[in-house]
């Protein structure tokens with residue numbers, strides 16, 4: 001592998017208004033280990049360790065996993081690598097909430113009981129005695145949120161966790177969590193890990209405004225919409241490769257493995273891909289790199305979570321980290337073509353507030369967003 005020039009290496013950002021510094025590209029590990037649903041292209045332990053080693057050569061220090069990824073195997077693969085590293089150099093984030101066992105009703109959710117057990121299991125798999133960022137993977141309707149917030153704070157106080165974060169939140173849920181931490185005097189949520197890309201911008205409407213107002217860093221997941229934004233899938237041919245090909249063959253559809261038929265029907269997606277391709281040609285960059293730069297250049301983003309199944313994908317994606325930028329005109333063109341349609345009351349509220357600003361009142365609008 002070629003030596004990575006210093007000017008291309010990652011930059012380090014604060015994670016929200018915390019004092020923690022993370023590389024602007026975070027290595028996601030959802031693709032590590034055979035998973036329970038048999039997705040194609042998952043990386044073996046050996047390949048995963050090679051990907052991790054190379055990510056470090058690009059300057060990366062931030063690695064994201066979850067207890068549920070490959071039923072704990074993603075954490076174990078990361079742990080067997082981490083054991084051989086200087087632990088202090090890395091920022092490790094993991095998550096909790098999804099079911100971990102079919103025959104135990106307490107191995108799911110955000111209860112005190114499950115959180116305490118789950119962090120212990122994650123620490124054992126990761127072969128470390130603390131994680132830097134412990135994230136609620138999703139809201140839990142069945143547990144009082146005060147119980148969750150208090151327990152997460154206890155985990156920070158007893159040293160198993162350094163910071164807490166959230167993921168996949170609705171706007172009101174995130175605001176409620178922020179308010180509760182203030183009322184209860186607990187440690188704050190410093191980040192929100194949310195799906196965010198040129199074809200998934202709905203979180204700009206609410207959740208990201210909560211982040212902006214409260215100094216939380218956004219950690220976009222699926223920034224390439226499972227590979228769609230690399231341009232490798234063409235509208236006129238049913239995909240046979242990659243995660244989207246796998247979902248098409250199995251007739252499946254979910255946020256992280258979108259259904260081909262629903263992608264096909266959405267003209268805005270294909271118009272966005274056309275603009276992406278034009279801009280990538282202009283810069284001599286890959287479409288993946290331009291799609292990642294669009295997210296990286298949003299002011300609310302602290303670090304973008306990439307996923308890779310191959311070393312070539314890692315190299316391509318890390319090429320978005322530094323050394324070049326999209327112009328304001330490029331950003332505006334991408335913002336315009338991918339602008340989400342605003343339902344009521346967003347459209348009404350936005351249109352009638354256009355031009356109304358007061359320098360003494362902070363604007364929470366995401367930079368360059370179309371509203």
Ligand SMILES: NC(=O)c1ccc[n+]([C@@H]2O[C@H](COP(=O)([O-])OP(=O)(O)OC[C@H]3O[C@@H](n4cnc5c(N)ncnc54)[C@H](OP(=O)(O)O)[C@@H]3O)[C@@H](O)[C@H]2O)c1
Nearest residue numbers: 028029030221222223224225226227242243305307313316
């Ligand atoms: N909080 C959550 O609920 C949540 C949900 C999902 C993911 N995440 C996190 O976010 C991370 C990234 O998510 P993601 O994997 O969905 O991200 P993504 O960047 O949208 O998709 C990654 C996939 O796209 C394909 N790909 C990536 N780079 C490519 C390139 N340069 N050229 C061609 N194909 C390329 C690969 O799949 P193929 O080779 O199979 O085509 C790869 O596995 C995950 O690892 C995880 O840590 C979090």
